[in-house]
Amino acid sequence: MEKIVGIVVAAGKSKRFGEDKLLINIKGMPIVYYSIRKLHDIKDIEKIILVVRNEMLEYYKEKIKDWKLEKVYKLVLGGEERQDSVYNALKSVDFHCDYVLIHDAARPFVSIKKIEELIKFCTENSLSAILGIPVKDTIKVVDNTTKRIMETLDRSKLWIIQTPQMFPFEIIKEAHKKAREENFVGTDDASLVERLGIPVYVIEGEPFNIKITTKDDLLWMEGILSKSELV
Amino acid sequence: MEKIVGIVVAAGKSKRFGEDKLLINIKGMPIVYYSIRKLHDIKDIEKIILVVRNEMLEYYKEKIKDWKLEKVYKLVLGGEERQDSVYNALKSVDFHCDYVLIHDAARPFVSIKKIEELIKFCTENSLSAILGIPVKDTIKVVDNTTKRIMETLDRSKLWIIQTPQMFPFEIIKEAHKKAREENFVGTDDASLVERLGIPVYVIEGEPFNIKITTKDDLLWMEGILSKSELV
Numbered sequence: 001m002e003k004i005v006g007i008v009v010a011a012g013k014s015k016r017f018g019e020d021k022l023l024i025n026i027k028g029m030p031i032v033y034y035s036i037r038k039l040h041d042i043k044d045i046e047k048i049i050l051v052v053r054n055e056m057l058e059y060y061k062e063k064i065k066d067w068k069l070e071k072v073y074k075l076v077l078g079g080e081e082r083q084d085s086v087y088n089a090l091k092s093v094d095f096h097c098d099y100v101l102i103h104d105a106a107r108p109f110v111s112i113k114k115i116e117e118l119i120k121f122c123t124e125n126s127l128s129a130i131l132g133i134p135v136k137d138t139i140k141v142v143d144n145t146t147k148r149i150m151e152t153l154d155r156s157k158l159w160i161i162q163t164p165q166m167f168p169f170e171i172i173k174e175a176h177k178k179a180r181e182e183n184f185v186g187t188d189d190a191s192l193v194e195r196l197g198i199p200v201y202v203i204e205g206e207p208f209n210i211k212i213t214t215k216d217d218l219l220w221m222e223g224i225l226s227k228s229e230l231v
Numbered sequence: 232m233e234k235i236v237g238i239v240v241a242a243g244k245s246k247r248f249g250e251d252k253l254l255i256n257i258k259g260m261p262i263v264y265y266s267i268r269k270l271h272d273i274k275d276i277e278k279i280i281l282v283v284r285n286e287m288l289e290y291y292k293e294k295i296k297d298w299k300l301e302k303v304y305k306l307v308l309g310g311e312e313r314q315d316s317v318y319n320a321l322k323s324v325d326f327h328c329d330y331v332l333i334h335d336a337a338r339p340f341v342s343i344k345k346i347e348e349l350i351k352f353c354t355e356n357s358l359s360a361i362l363g364i365p366v367k368d369t370i371k372v373v374d375n376t377t378k379r380i381m382e383t384l385d386r387s388k389l390w391i392i393q394t395p396q397m398f399p400f401e402i403i404k405e406a407h408k409k410a411r412e413e414n415f416v417g418t419d420d421a422s423l424v425e426r427l428g429i430p431v432y433v434i435e436g437e438p439f440n441i442k443i444t445t446k447d448d449l450l451w452m453e454g455i456l457s458k459s460e461l462v
């Protein structure tokens with residue numbers, strides 16, 4: 001069987017949020033718990049690496065034990081940017097690994113079903129794939145200085161990207177290494193692979209798999225929680 | 232003072248929704264009520280045209296009276312597509328009008344403050360402008376047949392577009408006329424103006440000004456309603 005390692009990125013500084021959004025409580029547990037738990041519940045994921053900030057290291061060491069998340073076998077320190085954090089995790093893998101599945105700790109609502117779909121697609125086809133949903137709004141390119149609209153995009157081809165994102169281990173590690181060497185910073189892991197001309201596919205996810213980024217997202221969270229089976 | 236007419240587009244078939252989403256009840260009143268009401272509460276908007284489907288004409292005739300929305304002085308029948316509906320409304324204007332402010336009936340949560348900001352910008356500068364919010368997710372261009380990612384867009388310039396959208400009356404009427412003559416269908420009104428090379432500006436709106444399009448949006452609605460001053 002293929003060896004799959006999960007990486008949960010919990011090293012953000014919550015710049016756009018103010019406080020540590022990952023510790024916001026949902027039904028008695030912090031957001032980050034649910035995000036790890038989702039990967040933990042997948043049989044095919046054997047081990048999980050959790051990437052955290054230095055000042056949170058002791059907190060997570062203790063909590064991982066309390067929460068009985070035994071698959072989390074390693075805590076890795078995050079870097080300056082999200083991309084550095086993921087790279088630190090990839091470099092820390094010290095055993096044979098076929099695939100990694102990278103997930104934002106701020107996405108607690110992803111469904112087990114979709115993670116399993118993603119794993120099936122990647123392992124059966126030896127490919128990279130990510131979750132996303134088709135854009136339903138009109139998206140325009142705007143000049144940020146003048147605020148004049150430059151272009152209205154053809155939304156029929158646009159997708160909003162989520163995590164998890166899954167890749168053959170050697171491909172994503174190499175992509176991160178190259179990005180670092182060439183000072184390329186992408187907004188997600190897939191973009192680092194795409195720029196090498198290596199195909200990445202999208203699997204249709206679910207709209208409620210949101211990333212808690214700003215205070216406004218707490219409004220969406222309230223709505224999602226009204227559909228209680230999501231966490 | 233400038234004459235401003237509001238157009239509320241309530242002629243959609245709720246294709247993506249199933250039932251008539253505009254009649255979904257929020258605190259005792261249907262969604263469409265709040266969308267009209269927001270424009271009605273703006274002092275500068277003198278008259279409102281409501282665009283409806285033929286089978287809903289009697290319903291709205293009665294309700295507009297019940298709801299005491301006196302500024303709604305005309306009900307106009309919608310066309311096949313949203314764009315046809317707006318054009319029908321524009322053609323029906325039979326008095327001098329300087330600006331029109333076009334709003335989706337499925338956006339009940341827009342704030343009065345933002346509508347006023349939009350009106351101020353357009354009337355002071357004699358320009359067209361629309362509400363929107365910066366994209367915070369990663370957006371990719373995907374080949375819809377193979378589902379392979381073709382490109383990751385530079386999100387720093389991307390905006391999600393909302394309504395209201397406001398235009399000098401003669402400009403938007405001409406833009407709709409030309410689009411029709413040239414069989415161009417856009418996903419919003421601004422795109423019809425943009426394609427003529429006429430500048431349209433974006434004003435930063437609010438994330439909760441969502442369009443109720445699919446059943447999933449009802450989840451967001453629950454969240455928004457937990458912040459109760461929005462309707």
